[in-house]
Amino acid sequence: MSTLGVGFIGAGPVTQAIHLPHLAGLSDRLHVAHVMDVDPTTAAAVAARSGAHHSTSVEELLADDGVDVVAVCSPHSFHAGQAIACARAGKKAVLVEKPFATTTEDAERIAEVSAKTGVPVIVGAMHTYDPAYLAVEKHWGDLPETAHHIRSVIQLPPNARYETLATQLHSQPVAPPSRDLSDPAARAAAISGSLLGLAIHNLPLIRRFLPEVKAVDTVLPLKPFGYLVTLHGPDGRTAELIGHIGNSWRPEWTFEVWGATSELRLDFTPSYVRAGSAEATVRTADGLRVFGPYEHNGYEAEWLHLADLATGAATPLYAPGELVADLGYATDLAALAGAVLQQEGAAA
Structure with missing residues (x-):
């Protein structure tokens, strides 16, 4: 497909009731390519709404070449590890839902890996x-x-x-x-x-x-x-x-x-x-x-900005240090x- 493929890590209410309806209105830029959730029936049901692949494994989602950008919508304690894995997997951009991490040390780790890999990471603080x-x-x-x-x-x-x-x-x-x-x-x-x-x-x-x-x-x-x-x-x-x-x-x-x-x-x-x-x-x-x-x-x-980041049409609106400071x-x-x-x- 000519649009960017989005992978979701976590298919809870925020993914289902907020992100998917918003993405449906941006189908000229983005499409849902893969939905991962630890509950296999939830992963399958939510993915079916968009004709996407589904899995219960982050590794399987990251191995999917159809996934260009990833939204980390899992429980807070998993944000840092999963965001880092997305960057290391070479995805084009990553959205991490609030909060960025559970500690400033973990937030700094995300920022460091983002800088090292060149994969932009943003936080889903939608009002910003x-x-x-x-x-x-x-x-x-x-x-x-x-x-x-x-x-x-x-x-x-x-x-x-x-x-x-x-x-x-x-x-x-x-x-x-x-x-x-x-x-x-x-x-x-x-x-x-x-x-x-x-x-x-x-x-x-x-x-x-x-x-x-x-x-x-x-x-x-x-x-x-x-x-x-x-x-x-x-x-x-x-x-x-x-x-x-x-x-x-x-x-x-x-x-x-x-x-x-x-x-x-x-x-x-x-x-x-x-x-x-x-x-x-x-x-x-x-x-x-x-x-x-x-x-x-x-x-x-924020989704349109993420698409621009993935295609190189924009630079991050907020520097990694600002995201770490916001969490702190x-x-x-x-x-x-x-x-x-x-x-x-x-x-x-």
Whole structure:
């Protein structure tokens, strides 16, 4: 085929309900060539939707000459090893779902192998590829230097509602057992999981405006899943992170920044909704400007960028060192938030 073949490592809900529908709209550039999953029936069923090969082995997928680019959509602990194997196998480009790895050391290993092999590796932080975010970036002036408060709000209904609307899932991972949030260790684990599972979508944006976290001030796990976290940097900048997956239908996914004389707001569409890009509004001394919504959302934009990387038509939008730094920022924040809850439990 004249289009680039995509191989998926992991065929869970993100692959089925997000990536496959987006790729179906980009069939002039990309096609699904191979689906790998440890569950053979899931691999076969998901591959059949696209007429792709299937297997239960990463090695078999990497040996498939029809696979040009690979999306690593497996559990987090496997990301580093599988991304490195893809690069060493000589694939043309690799997409690693969030988080990049589970430790900065593993992220550095991925970056090192990517540099050595020349195989570009990107992270599926879709908002960093959103066309409205990239458009407004050129017009927000000195806001990254003058920002004094950042707020990220992610309010969503349960993922299963979106997944059911987006596709007919063949299988779903078994839900983890509910935690006793009265136990400090369980509260710390819950907040770490929610920050690395939900907040991480916007953490690269937060790091842009609050590059260093000095301390976490407030940590509150929300039921049934979520967090309220406030923090500040060494220069007095503050940030407020709210994330909640509950029973209401109305979604909100916003990112806001206030500076001395300017402000920024991004309204993103939920991940499972193919409704185009965010709408970005920036107010500076030059007035108010609005960007978007554009045709493609961040997922489609990252796939188009991946195709350009594979054909040599583009260079990576973000250097490997930035991807490592983004992961370090996320894991450090999760550790600080968990420590606050542990300390509160010890003092109780």
